Structures are given as structure tokens and as C-alpha cells.
Amino acid sequence: MNKDIQLFRGEVFYFTDSPLERKDAYYYYPDGILVVSEGKIVESGNYDVIHTRYQGIPVTDYSGKLIMPGFIDSHIHYSQSEIIGMYGCQLLDWLNDYTFPAEEAFSSPEHAEQIARFFIRELLKNGTTTCMAYATVHPISVESLFAVASEYNMCMLTGKVLMNRNAPENILDTTGKGETETRSLIESWHRKGRNRYVITPRFAITSTLDQLESAGRLHAEYPDTYIQTHLSENKDEIASVLSLCPEHSDYLEVYERTGLLTDHTVFGHCIHLSAKECERLASAKAIIAHCPTSNLFLGSGLFNMPQANYYNLQTTLATDVAGGTSFSMLRTMGEAYKVQQLNGYPISSLELLYKCTLGCAKALHLENEIGNFKPGCNADFIVVDYASTSSQQLRKEHLVRIGKWNIENKLFGLQILGDDRAIQATYLMGVQV
Structure with a gap:
């Protein structure tokens, strides 16, 4: 035997x-x-x-x-575990009222480890065995999550948030500091055990163009790392990005011109995309993380799955806790079904499940592992x-x-x-x- x-x-x-x-x-x-x-x-x-x-x-x-x-969850904020289900905001107010204050606490190693342990146990309880998670600007937040995931032998994709403007001073870095700390974390953790590093500029509102360019250079230096950021989640967000970057024709171009539109990039949300943006996302083989519970809870809009399928976009499903309201991918699939019903597209149970199992693994180039x-x-x-x-x-x-x-x-x-x-x-x- x-x-x-x-x-x-x-x-x-x-x-x-x-x-x-x-x-x-x-x-x-x-x-x-x-x-x-x-x-x-x-x-x-x-x-x-x-x-x-x-x-x-x-x-x-x-x-x-x-x-x-x-299940594979392609977009989630472990640092927001404490603020799930907070009342009454859309995206930009949510960040200022709840997210940024919660993330300040991750300068503490003890707090970071405590939330990392809660977060991973909650994922496993819900059947999620791999996730791509946002940490905070603090390197210790990344180290804590990688360390706890390693104890469980869990495949964890995460990275330090890069953010040098339009947020409280004590959770901002600089372009140089962010690049130095990210490089150190990549060298220490990427491909150590089952860990994968994700270069993580939060979004264009909180990163200057030179910081986004720095993130692009880092990915070019370490091409098997991933990139995660947000794209076209909220109409006010889009307007703010274009006011900050007036020489760009659309939101996607901000990432495109800074080297962040790649086949290893996961863009959260992508609700309000133009046809031209869809074409460029498809050409680059970039990845969309559709986050239905978050989109509904924050009033961001209804993701257009028929449009995504028409352009053959790689679309995955994600919880986006804590804008999202559940760690459960089952509940996430249920809400995705309802969103697509409102779009006149009764998405099948098989398509939903594929987008958070093999479909997500393929998008992340991990189909030979998970x-x-x-x-x-x-x-x-x-x-x-x-x-x-x-x-x-x-x-x-x-x-x-x-x-x-x-x-x-x-x-x-x-x-x-x-x-x-x-x-x-x-x-x-x-x-x-």
C-alpha cells in the first residue's frame, strides 16, 4: 500500500x-x-x-x-476586512471615510498579522484557495499576509499599495520609496513557496504619472510579477482621473502609456468602458475582475458581460471585500447572475463557475498549478x-x-x-x- x-x-x-x-x-x-x-x-x-x-x-x-x-478570488482588499458592510457611500467617499482610516492601522505588525489570520481563515471557510489581494502602503502588511499564507501552503498573490497623492499623509509613500520597497518585497517573497508578487498602484487618482511609470518599470524588470489596479469603477472616478491627466484621451490610456497594460495586469471593475478601451484590453490580453457585490453596494453600475464576451475579454469574478459585501464566491456568483439579468443576459451557472476557477487560473497563467x-x-x-x-x-x-x-x-x-x-x-x- x-x-x-x-x-x-x-x-x-x-x-x-x-x-x-x-x-x-x-x-x-x-x-x-x-x-x-x-x-x-x-x-x-x-x-x-x-x-x-x-x-x-x-x-x-x-x-x-x-x-x-x-475558488480563485481575483480582486480583494485584505486590509479592509474590518470595514465590510459600512453604510452609505459611493467609491470616492468610501475611500476617504472608511478605507484610508482603516489602512492607517497596518503600520503595526501585530495588527497586520491579526487581520491577515482572520482574512485567510475567512477565505478558506468560504472555499477560496487562491486570491489576488491588495495590502496597504506599509511593507509589513505584505510580509504578514505572505507569511500567514505560507503557513497554510496557500497560493497568495499580493503586493504593497503604491500611493503618493490624494490620500492622508501618513499612508502616502513617494515614487522613490515605493519603488525601493516594492523591489525589496519582490526579492524577498516573489515565488518563495506559493507566493506571487503583485505590483499594486491603487489607481490613477492616488498615483502620479511618474509613480505609475515606476510601477511599469518594475514589471518590466520582473516580468513574471503581476500588476493590479482599478479601472472605470465609478463615473466620478473617471472624471477625476481625466482632470488629473488631461492629455490622455481615456482612463485606460493613463495605464497604457505608463507600461501597465499587460497580459499580467488585473483591472478591477471596468464597468464604464468604451469600445476602444475594450479593443485595447483584449489586444493586450489584460484581465478584468468583475466585482458584482461591490458594484451594487457602492452604486457604481452594472458590469456589461455581453460586451466583455463580445470583445473576448478575459473576465474573472471577485468579491472586492470590503466594498464587496461577502467573502463567499458562491454569493458573488449569485449577485453576478442578478446583475446580468438586468443587462438582459441570463448568464449560465457554468460560465459563472468557470470565471472563478479554470478561467481565472488561465487568465493568471496558473492553469498548470490551480x-x-x-x-x-x-x-x-x-x-x-x-x-x-x-x-x-x-x-x-x-x-x-x-x-x-x-x-x-x-x-x-x-x-x-x-x-x-x-x-x-x-x-x-x-x-x-
């Missing part, structure tokens, strides 16, 4: 391609098995077929539950209960009775009715966390 082999039985599901490209873009095994060894996927498939090759090895039995890759059950990928997966509440159980019984208890209806029910209670177990590299 091979003691390094782990066997997990349940309903196994994962994507192999985009459901927008192929109807058979996934594998689904109603009685399936996932085989893991030393933190990596060995194989998956039908239980009856594969189990015979592993006689004598105990099976962790999740029959009737869904075993699938963990987001699917291809042999050799890291065994980051979750076990999901379709009927964790009485309403879900009643819905299930009805669909079973009428012969429509299929994978699409199972997934859609999770997306509309599910939350952290549906996550029965979360595994990182084959270890239950």
Missing part, C-alpha cells in the same frame, strides 16, 4: 475549457474519485474504474457531495454540500422528483442559495485546512 496516496470519493467536477467555447468543457463524474499524492493531483474519474487500481488504500468518502477545485484537476496540478480543492440549508434541501427534493437534478441545476442552486455553510471541507495541497 502506498501511504502517500490519498483517495477522495464524491461527485467530481472540473473544467477543461471555457463553456463559452464548448458545451463539453468539463468533466463531471456523479460517482467519482480524486487521487492525490504528495499534494498533487494524480488522476480523477469514475470511482468504479479507478478505485480498483488502489486496493487497500483508505477512501475519504464524500459521496453525494461535490468535489471541485477551490483551477482544475489535471494531473500534476496542486491539490487545492473543496467539498461542497448541495443542501446545507432546509431551502436547498427542499429544492433538491423537488428537482429529484421531476427528474431535473442535473449538474447545471445543482451548481445554479449553490450560486443563488449557497454561502459558507455549503463548504464542507477545504484542502490545500491535499491537506484539509
